[in-house]
Amino acid sequence: MPKFLIWIAALAALIALPHGLSFSQQEILVFLTINVLLVASYRLLTLTGEWSLGHVVIMGVGAYSSALLTKKLGVYVPISMLLGGVIAALIAVLLSFPLFRMKGFYFLIGSFAAGEIIRLLWKRFRDPFGGAKGIKGIDPMPDFSVGFYQFDFFEPTSYYYFAGIIVAVCLWILWRIEKSPVGLTFHAVHWQDKLAQASGVNVRAYRTLAFAIASGFAGISGALLAHYIGTINPNAFDIDLMVYVLTWAIVGGTATFYGPILGCVVLTVINEIVLRELGLEQMRPLIYGAIMILSILFLPNGLESIVQKFTKRRAAEGAPERRPAE
Amino acid sequence: MLDLLAQTGLNAVYAASYISLVAVGLVLIFGVMGVINFAHGELFMAGAYAIVALYAELHLPFFVAVAIGLLFVGCLGLLMEKALFRPLKDNPLGGLVASIGFLMILQALAVMGFGVRMVHIPPVTQEVIVFTEKVRLPVARLYVIIAAIVLLSALWYFLKRTKFGWALRASAQDPEAAALQGISITMTARIAMFIGAGLAGIAGALTAPLVSVNPHMGHSVIVTAFIVIIVGGVGSLEGAIVASVAYALVHTFVTTFYDGVLADIVGLSLMLVVLIVKPTGLFGSADRA
Structure with missing residues (x-):
């Protein structure tokens, strides 16, 4: 089957998807869409070999920035989302000065500390961050019409389409960045940092760049979240969500662009839909934990390795003389 | 004012005691296994729930319950x-x-077994040592301080003076070379996990009557332990103990004179400053991660 037919079928399925779901499942779908952007941006950061525990707080920076811009300065909502991303990226550049002195485990914990400080500052200062209760009554995305479809943002379905379009554009940009010379340099910084340095690559600058870009997109995902639920507080961006992001990425696998997204979708569907439907409400964390352990024990290269096995074999059968493009 | 300072100092010594028990266990596990045990706070919680089950519900003597709790959590470590x-x-x-998966399982089991709400544990002893009118030390807290001093001294003796301890440190330093000398890496790993988990368990068990026991209590414990082992330098037991004392002092004093959230911010900022000045911690040298 030609490739574009698969894409069109996938697109049609994504458009049709919310209509077969209950209201609460539609809401989960919106969160899932936002989380896909979050985890995809996280992967860009891991390309340079650093695993951050502050990514969710950076997402919160985007959410708080966008919420405050609309509330205090009356900025128009879609523009505030973009600015939320920009501010998140700027904060990341600031954080990079202390954090990039560290590597490995120290970076992991250092990024956690930096994130936690930001989060506690939101908690401590009621003005302007609203303290532990956070910010309420954030302006929703204004409704609009594109002729054949009326966006009504009280409906999760409408917000799903809106967020879906934004996330799709962001994913496309992330994809282009990864395939560009800049993205290849990120790989080099991770796997051959001495060689890259010797070839004149400013390793520190590229690590900062990856951190800033990843944080910018995380900020946009946070802004998408803030204007959907209308209320944000410091606890929404705590280490619990960060742990989920980390496990989505690792269970999905980070060798490919789609690995973390796959992990996010599969684990969310299992956790939020399958286990809920089975009526295992109290046992959900237990089963989720067991699935994490089993997948890391028996699928150390992530869910993506299953997909790769399948696609590689098909490629080999179809055109044995051609080498894979990558 | 002097009274307040003395009292806060005593509180800090108590905090330093249980923090160092948890942190030293975490360092030991990281040193020998090379893995960051995110579930360490939940091992602390498991120790506390052992007291709930054995002491509060089955009415066993407190110290028998603590001993069983220690063994139970040590076995969780082996598992x-x-x-x-x-x-x-x-x-x-x-x-x-x-x-992290194991952490979620332990939390879920605690919720299923004991409910989400915090559990009340009858006090072990009401006795209080009165130094002056305003400077007091509850005996239950004294137990924690004594346990920390005794256990950490014993651990120090074990690691520095016994053959097993030498083997353990050797396999932490260089597993392959240690294996070539005939040291069983599996055995040292088991010992390290048992001791590391057991220390977290006993800290949880002894502090259970003094804190609110709930399934999410491990969270703040693990965060504190991470700060402490980073400041002390990952892999350094002495560093972990020194950092525990320093962190407990700062945190307790800021909590007493300002508020808890600010104390957390100050603690985390101190850790960041240490990392910026010396990116491998105060006592740390090699980076194994």
């Missing part, structure tokens, strides 16, 4: 070693994720 960390020996990120 983690066998089921998770040994198969994932060459995959530190995998070990991290597996320990």
